[in-house]
Amino acid sequence: MDRQGLVQLDTGACLFSPEEAAVCPDGAITYSRDYRMAASTRDGLVNPTGEVELARALDERARRLFRRSLRLRSVVAGSCNGCEAELVALGNVVFDLARFGIQFVASPRHADGIVVTGAVNTNMRLALEKTYEAVPPPKLVIAVGACAISGGPFAGSPEVSDGVGDVLPVDLWVPGCPPHPLTTLDGLLRLLGVIERGEQRVNR
Numbered sequence: 001m002d003r004q005g006l007v008q009l010d011t012g013a014c015l016f017s018p019e020e021a022a023v024c025p026d027g028a029i030t031y032s033r034d035y036r037m038a039a040s041t042r043d044g045l046v047n048p049t050g051e052v053e054l055a056r057a058l059d060e061r062a063r064r065l066f067r068r069s070l071r072l073r074s075v076v077a078g079s080c081n082g083c084e085a086e087l088v089a090l091g092n093v094v095f096d097l098a099r100f101g102i103q104f105v106a107s108p109r110h111a112d113g114i115v116v117t118g119a120v121n122t123n124m125r126l127a128l129e130k131t132y133e134a135v136p137p138p139k140l141v142i143a144v145g146a147c148a149i150s151g152g153p154f155a156g157s158p159e160v161s162d163g164v165g166d167v168l169p170v171d172l173w174v175p176g177c178p179p180h181p182l183t184t185l186d187g188l189l190r191l192l193g194v195i196e197r198g199e200q201r202v203n204r
């Protein structure tokens with residue numbers, strides 16, 4: 001509840017389970033097929049209607065530098081592997097992330113940014129910070145999944161940081177548990193300004 005007593009729905013904390021919808025006695029929470037949920041800010045995921053403020057494109061200078069392509073290093077910071085499974089799916093023939101010039105790379109030194117999954121547990125925090133430091137600037141941080149955004153089901157545990165936002169500045173927040181590949185793809189293409197400019201569509 002916010003200060004005015006209005007209900008706020010945080011899709012960054014939502015696990016998108018039937019139980020979460022059932023908990024509302026008025027049946028006000030329902031799920032749709034809309035996959036567009038990635039936001040540029042953490043606050044953009046919190047809204048009374050459950051709608052998100054969709055991700056904005058990077059500024060012109062950043063887009064010129066990245067040339068509308070991205071090399072990303074994945075950092076698994078205490079994930080259950082559900083989010084990684086969906087990230088891997090981005091590379092299959094259905095989603096084919098590489099056709100948009102976006103690829104996962106092995107070394108942070110070859111990357112434009114990192115994709116973080118998991119609630120950032122104590123054991124992975126230093127590794128996450130070191131990986132981030134190894135990426136040459138300018139660099140992006142993309143938080144994928146409820147755990148990376150808010151701690152997800154582990155929020156409040158003394159063993160986690162309740163998401164990557166407590167550790168690093170985040171440029172893209174992709175909700176879901178795990179996020180659908182289309183949600184991640186949509187957020188990345190919005191970040192690069194590809195969808196906003198109408199030059200490319202997510203669906204073939």
Ligand code: SF4
Nearest residue numbers: 080082145146147177
């Ligand atoms: S958000 Fe869900 S699927 Fe992703 S790591 Fe956390 S529990 Fe697993």
